[in-house]
Amino acid sequence: MSLKERLRADLAHAIKARDEVRTATLRMALAAITTEEVSGATARTLTDEDIIKVLLRERKKRDEAAEAFAAAGRQDLADRERAEAEVIAAYLPEPLSDDELRAAVREAIAEVGAVPGPEGARFIGPVMKLLTARLSGRADGSRIAAEVRQQLAG
Numbered sequence: 001m002s003l004k005e006r007l008r009a010d011l012a013h014a015i016k017a018r019d020e021v022r023t024a025t026l027r028m029a030l031a032a033i034t035t036e037e038v039s040g041a042t043a044r045t046l047t048d049e050d051i052i053k054v055l056l057r058e059r060k061k062r063d064e065a066a067e068a069f070a071a072a073g074r075q076d077l078a079d080r081e082r083a084e085a086e087v088i089a090a091y092l093p094e095p096l097s098d099d100e101l102r103a104a105v106r107e108a109i110a111e112v113g114a115v116p117g118p119e120g121a122r123f124i125g126p127v128m129k130l131l132t133a134r135l136s137g138r139a140d141g142s143r144i145a146a147e148v149r150q151q152l153a154g
Contacts, residue, residue, distance in 0.1 A: 003048045003091065004033060021080070025087040032058050052092060052137040059088040096139045104135060105147045120152030127152070 001009070007030055014022040036054050037046055046054070066081035096104065108130045109116070114123030127148050135144060 003051045004030075004046070007033075007051075007091065021083045022087050025084040028084075029055060029058055029088060029091075049136065055088050055091055056137055059085050059092070062088065093137045096135065101135075101139055101143065101147055102151075104131060105144070105151050108134070109148075109151060114152060116152050123152055124148055 007026055011023065011026040011030065014026055032054050033046060033051055036050070037043055062081045062085035066078045066085065069075070069078035069081060105127070108127050109123070112123055112126045112130060114120060114127055124145075128145060131144050131148065132141060
C-alpha cells in the first residue's frame with residue numbers, strides 16, 4: 001500500500017471514528033499532496049519520497065504556527081497545531097538519533113574524501129549534498145549541517 005493510499009484509508013477511519021483533529025489533518029495533507037501533483041506544467045503522480053517531502057513541509061508549518069500561537073498567548077491554537085503535527089509525524093520515517101547522525105556524517109565525510117581541520121570548510125557542500133539525499137525525511141537540514149560543520153572543523 002502506497003503512502004497516499006494509507007493516508008486515504010486512515011482518513012476514512014478517522015471520519016467514521018469522528019476524530020476531528022485527525023480528519024482535518026489528513027484532509028489537509030491529502031490536499032497538499034494533490035496540489036503538489038498538479039503544480040507545474042504537467043500533472044504527475046508523487047512517489048512516496050515526494051509525499052514524505054510534502055508531509056515534512058506541512059509538519060514544519062504546524063510547528064512554526066504552534067510557536068507563533070504560543071508566543072501570542074493563544075495556547076488553545078498552539079495545542080491544536082501541535083496535535084496536527086503529531087498526526088503528520090506518524091506518517092514520516094523514524095528520525096535519526098544523534099549517534100546515527102554522527103555515524104552517517106562520518107561515513108559521508110570518508111566517501112567524499114574530506115579532511116577535517118582548517119581545509120574542512122571547502123568540503124561542506126559536497127558532504128551536505130550527499131547527506132541531504134540520503135537522510136531526506138529522517139533529519140532536519142540544519143541539524144545535519146551543524147554536525148557536518150562540527151566534524152569538519154576537526
